Amino acid sequence: MLFPFIVSLVGLFFLLANAIRFCITCKSRDVLYRILTLYLVLLFCVELLCNIIGFLYPNSNFFLSHYYFIFQFIALSLFFYKSFADKILKRIVVIVFVAVSLFLSIQYYRTPSLYWEFNLIEIAITSIPLLFYGLYFIISNLKSVKHDYSYFCNGLVIYLASSASIFLSGNSDSVIFTEPFILDFWFFNSLFYILYQFLIYKEWKVLNAKRSIKALKENY
Numbered sequence: 001m002l003f004p005f006i007v008s009l010v011g012l013f014f015l016l017a018n019a020i021r022f023c024i025t026c027k028s029r030d031v032l033y034r035i036l037t038l039y040l041v042l043l044f045c046v047e048l049l050c051n052i053i054g055f056l057y058p059n060s061n062f063f064l065s066h067y068y069f070i071f072q073f074i075a076l077s078l079f080f081y082k083s084f085a086d087k088i089l090k091r092i093v094v095i096v097f098v099a100v101s102l103f104l105s106i107q108y109y110r111t112p113s114l115y116w117e118f119n120l121i122e123i124a125i126t127s128i129p130l131l132f133y134g135l136y137f138i139i140s141n142l143k144s145v146k147h148d149y150s151y152f153c154n155g156l157v158i159y160l161a162s163s164a165s166i167f168l169s170g171n172s173d174s175v176i177f178t179e180p181f182i183l184d185f186w187f188f189n190s191l192f193y194i195l196y197q198f199l200i201y202k203e204w205k206v207l208n209a210k211r212s213i214k215a216l217k218e219n220y
Contacts, residue, residue, distance in 0.1 A: 007190045012047050014197035019044045021204050031082050032149060033207065039075035040200070046071065063116050065123075073100065073126035076156070080133040083149065089136070096129045120168055127164045131157060148207060155199030162192040 022037040046068045053061040074097075081093045104122055108114060114122075134157040141147040166189050 007187060007194075008051060011190050011193040011197060012044070012051055014194055014201070015040065015044050015047055018197055018200050018204065021201070025204070025208055032079060035075060035079045035082065036149075036152065036200075039072070039079070042071045042075065043068065062118055065118055066115065069123055069126045070104070073097075073130065076130050076133070080130075080137065083137060084133075093129075093133070100125050100129070118167070123164060123167045127160050131160045131164070134160070148210075149203060151199045151203035151206065155196040155203075158199075159192050159196035163189050 019037070019040040022033070022040055026034055026037045046064055050061045050064045050068070053064070077093055077097045081090055084090050084093065103125065107119075107121070134153045137153045138150065138157065141150060
């Protein structure tokens with residue numbers, strides 16, 4: 001199980017690097033940039049704890065998945081709310097956010113034991129709306145090749161589609177082969193996560209390149 005764990009650590013390293021990059025360059029940036037920065041910092045904290053607990057006490061870190069998916073849902077719902085110009089879409093984001101929050105609150109109140117398990121309903125209702133928001137963002141900006149946050153949204157859609165499929169299929173514990181090392185579906189989830197973090201890095205690079213060019217033009 002060492003190799004998949006190392007791959008998971010690579011994803012954690014890329015997440016840390018992205019969080020640091022965005023934090024360092026966050027000053028005087030737009031609200032979407034700041035939301036994305038907060039999102040990366042929160043996810044790094046959860047992922048770090050998940051890796052530590054998972055390594056020391058295997059299969060004891062499932063409860064952290066709730067924080068991961070809920071933090072992601074809150075931060076990115078706010079991100080898309082701020083990015084959408086259409087008032088109807090903004091209203092849909094608010095309605096979905098309230099409905100999901102109420103449902104999960106009631107569910108955990110009625111079944112507290114779910115806190116210690118993977119909650120497939122939680123994964124579905126917090127991931128699928130974000131997937132549709134990301135798809136709409138990409139499609140609506142197809143004509144604008146250089147639109148801000150396109151790399152991020154493409155990475156988000158790819159990662160959410162793959163990870164949600166793995167989780168919701170119930171195959172997250174399935175072993176693909178055991179030689180020369182054990183490899184399961186978590187490995188592929190980690191690979192898609194690394195791709196996601198790479199595209200976030202690309203987004204950071206493009207955004208800051210644009211800012212540098214704009215600063216140069218203003219100085220002349």
